[in-house]
Amino acid sequence: MLRTLRPLTFLGLALLPLAGAPALARDEDDHDRARAAMQAGQIRPLAELLAIVEKRYVGQVVETELDHDDGRWTYEFKLMPPTGRMYKIELDAATAEVVDTDGPVQERR
Secondary structure, eight states, X not given: OGGGSOHHHHHXXXXXXXXXXXXXXXXXXXXXXXXXXXXXXXXXXXXXHHHHHHHHBSSEEEEXXXXXXXXXXXXXXXXXXXXXXXXEEEEETTTOOEEEXXXXXXXXX
């Protein structure tokens, strides 16, 4: 099978594991930051915030991101509802208050 790949394709496949290395390190740093913030009482546990989002909004959470900007921790949740039009909910990670939304947000009734 390797004989049918062009040299540039093979080089790209060979370098693919290296492309993921910085992302893995960043994920570990994010995990460590989140754990430290939770232990310091600065944020609520992610599982608790996920339960709040899943109870209040329609759709499956497909991605989460923790940010710390201007002295405030926030979690951004991307949700995919049955309609297929993804939307975002940003919550204050300490209070669970909605900070921002983007897209066709769908609340449960």
